[in-house]
Amino acid sequence: MGGFKISSTSNSISAVFEGLFTVDDARFYIESFKKEAAKVNTANCNLILDGSNLKELPTEMQEISKNILVLYKSMGFNNVTLHYGNNELLKTRKVNK
Secondary structure (H helix, E strand, O other): OEEEEEEEOOOEEEEEEEEOOOHHHHHHHHHHHHHHHOOOOHHHOEEEEEEEEEOOOOHHHHHHHHHHHHHHHHOOOOEEEEEOOOOHHHHHOOOOO
């Protein structure tokens, strides 16, 4: 099972992910993220995502993770930073804009 922590200020949202994310984890994350995003002006907000402690994504999570990235864009985030750390799995994945 995976976990996450979201923190925010008036001009940034930071989300840290760890473990093996499941579909249920993703649903809870999306609900929590939307609540935090409603508190900021997404066009002027820095979104910082840290996946350096994520485990491999199960097959069913790969499409969901792509959709979450599309969600960020649709919400108007212009400045998104992805931290992979030493996570070779994430470094090898391509993110299409």
